[in-house]
Amino acid sequence: MNKMIDSCSEFFNLEQEEKRQYKGKHTLDPISCGTSVDASVTEVLFWRDYLRVLVHPEFHSPTKPSGFSEVLAEFTKAVRRVARDLLGGISESLGLDSSYIERAMNLDLSLQLLGANLYPPCPQPELAMGLPPHTDHGLLTVLVHNGVNGLQLQHKGMWVNTNIIPGVLFVHVGDHLEVLTNGKYKSVVHRAVVNNKSTRISIAMPHGPSLDTVVSPAAELLENGCPRANYTGMKYKDYLEIQHKSKLRGKTRLDLLKI
Template structure:
């Protein structure tokens, strides 16, 4: 975890010219980076730099900094192993075979994306937002940070500060765990706030099904029609593109597939 944080810090320390070659536009571009100083609703501004890299099923990595690619590949492979174990537990908790989710969603070809976020000190944090309220696409998001707080989750209608323990993952359940479980697991609504004193960095790894997989409620959970499906099925890559639209916020994308 420490090496991954150091590697991402090294990337953000590259010159603007070095980083400009990764100014992708499409959500499925292999490598994208940019600054989040964009106007948003309520006169807030997104105050962050970010790096997004698709690392599975095909592995991609920036060429710099030196050694970053090796650290990235080792780290994200370890995260996939952890996620696989967690999903086996979720499958069993749903009354399914432990391998059900891994098999049904074709996780051998899963789409895994690393997102590194850098939140520099903001002179007017009350007028800015690191990331707006949103839920994650995919199954599980594994997050680490540099010890500076800024993550908030919505609990009982209120925003609550959450800090990742040193050397541990903070795990967010994503929209597609909610969909496949037919609401038995809920997707976590969260946001990132900024401060005026210290730079915060977080690294999240989104773990989803294969891009071509249509995700819908598990048939075995619908109890022969007595518990109707609460969500329609949608191909994962189509859902991801929909959620990344600037027109969506909060869990509005999840609401699009609710029945």
Template sequence: MFLLPSMLVLLIICFWYLIWGYSLVTNHGVPERMMKAIIEACREFLELPEEEKRGISGKHVLDPIRSGTSFNESVDEILCWRDYVKIFQHPEFHSPNKPPSFREIALEYSKRVRLVAREIIRGISESLGLEKDYIYETLNPENGLQLIAANLYPPCPQPELAMGLPPHSDHGLLTLLIQNQIGGLQVQHKGKWVNIDPIPNSFLANIGDHIEILSNGKYKSVLHRAVVNNRDVRISIAVPHGPALDAIVSPDSKLVENVGNPPAYGAMKYK
């Protein structure tokens, strides 16, 4: 499914993550029908009646299924206009029982996306001057946390007063994101917010906070946000991939020694 990264591919990876903190990935081997199917399955779940979603949703950050809404006009100065669901997929698979097709679609999709993430992380490892499997051997993402984080942004009557998601960076190593064909994703670049228009059958691959730490800041975990509109429903599905929960992440000694810079980050446990 994948060729080993050539020098040209490694240079492209290095350029995109040095300059932008993300890349657009095509020719990834995940069928477009599967990407459309997971978007539709998540939409069906998020459009279930609230009482049905509450019945299967936990509240703690490590509960395997959590759903809710960010809209609370009594406490929010800027309204976060979205409904969301977060579902753990790996190392232990979880799924809501509605819609009936969700389990099969999510199981296959998460497996395929995990393969894509593995190849990108290997490319990142080589682009940093490390062995291809070094990050996998050091941080053990094969046993790390993978989840589906789906967001539905309804049309907002006053989008200038609301935000889909406020500026944030992503936890973990790498996030692969897809969306329907409605724009709304923005990435911060040189102090300005840049629109990232949807490209069919592609992934947006974001560097996570823990790659930034491992690389001692060479690759940055980019700030991004979601804006809303007053016309169309936007759906995005992010699949973050983390190291093993007990992994200790710090600037890698090989990179610190090679670059000659002192560590810019302290060691931290992922969980």
């Protein structure tokens, strides 16, 4: 875990010329990096640098810094196993077979991304934001960080600070687990705040179904007591396209799927 955080820090410290080749914009670009988010979409620039890498079902990696690819491959494979184990437990908690989500979401071809964020000290943190309020696509997001807190979760209309212990995996529910479970598990609205003293590095790893999977409420749940489906189905790839084009304003894209 620490090796992955250190490797991401080394990547952010590369010369701009070395990072320029990864100036992708789309969520599904194999590798992309940049500063803040797309101003044409958000209208406001946020205080962060980012690196986003597609690691499954096809593995990609920057060529620098030295050793980055090996650390990335080992770390994301281990985290992928954790996510699948958790999804097995969630399946059982719903009264389903432990392999239900794995089969229904075609996890052998699951989409796994690594999103590393660097939040430098900000002179006026009260006027800036690391990331605006949003929910994550996919089933689960696994997060680690360098010991500097800055993640806030929305709970009953209030923003709650998290105190994530270094060396611990922090996991929260994504949009598509909410859809699949017909709302039994809720996607988490969260944001990143900045400070004026310490650099924060966080690594978020969304785990989704395969891109071609149509995610809708599980029929087995609708047969076992749920009165009706609360969400309409949509192909995962199409949802990502909508997310990429929409503005980050705190509204979840799940509103588009709610019936």
